[in-house]
Amino acid sequence: MKKTRKSENMTANCASITCNFGVCQNCKHSCCQDAKPPLTKERMTIITEYLRDHEKAASNVFARSGYSFPSVDSDEFCVFYDKTTKVCQVHKAKPETCRAGPITFDINRATRKVEWFLKTRELCPFAGKLLNDPKKLADHLAFAKEEIMRLICGLDPEALETILARDEPQTFKIGEDFLPKSVLTKFSFE
Ligand code: SF4
Numbered sequence: 313m314k315k316t317r318k319s320e321n322m323t324a325n326c327a328s329i330t331c332n333f334g335v336c337q338n339c340k341h342s343c344c345q346d347a348k349p350p351l352t353k354e355r356m357t358i359i360t361e362y363l364r365d366h367e368k369a370a371s372n373v374f375a376r377s378g379y380s381f382p383s384v385d386s387d388e389f390c391v392f393y394d395k396t397t398k399v400c401q402v403h404k405a406k407p408e409t410c411r412a413g414p415i416t417f418d419i420n421r422a423t424r425k426v427e428w429f430l431k432t433r434e435l436c437p438f439a440g441k442l443l444n445d446p447k448k449l450a451d452h453l454a455f456a457k458e459e460i461m462r463l464i465c466g467l468d469p470e471a472l473e474t475i476l477a478r479d480e481p482q483t484f485k486i487g488e489d490f491l492p493k494s495v496l497t498k499f500s501f502e
């Protein structure tokens with residue numbers, strides 16, 4: 313029986329839904345600068361395998377300060393961002409928050425809910441496209457929820473606390489869901 317790599321399994325369904333390069337390549341903001349998307353151990357393995365399979369350099373690509381994220385250059389651009397093409401070099405293996413963007417999240421301890429936010433159209437032209445297409449926004453929100461919940465479940469408590477302390481200006485709330493009991497217990501939110 314043919315063996316399937318974990319990275320192939322994890323990335324098979326995410327080639328198109330998570331990015332609109334037509335919009336992103338003309339974006340003045342670029343969410344790949346100052347992004348530092350969180351990485352679980354599993355995601356680092358997937359990216360490392362992806363880099364190896366595509367014969368790309370894989371040393372010193374990860375950093376940690378409270379949580380793990382891709383290294384950045386002197387301009388704070390993500391190590392995986394190609395400044396010439398304006399495309400992510402690990403698109404099919406990229407982190408959960410990059411797939412979910414421009415949808416992001418916060419956790420409300422009082423309500424024990426995960427809250428979903430969308431960047432404003434002024435900050436993210438792709439968000440503007442989604443706001444003009446309710447069906448596409450609903451589809452992408454469903455996809456983003458799966459990605460972010462997998463991320464949350466895979467983080468250690470220090471990493472999640474560090475991420476939650478970051479400000480995400482120019483976003484607005486678009487929904488919320490109760491957190492599963494396993495998450496409440498793991499992060500002592502009960
Ligand atoms: S901010 Fe929005 S439009 Fe700009 S690169 Fe990021 S996802 Fe694309």
Ligand code: SF4
Nearest residue numbers: 344390392393400410
């Ligand atoms: S992993 Fe890719 S999409 Fe995410 S910040 Fe880095 S270059 Fe951008």
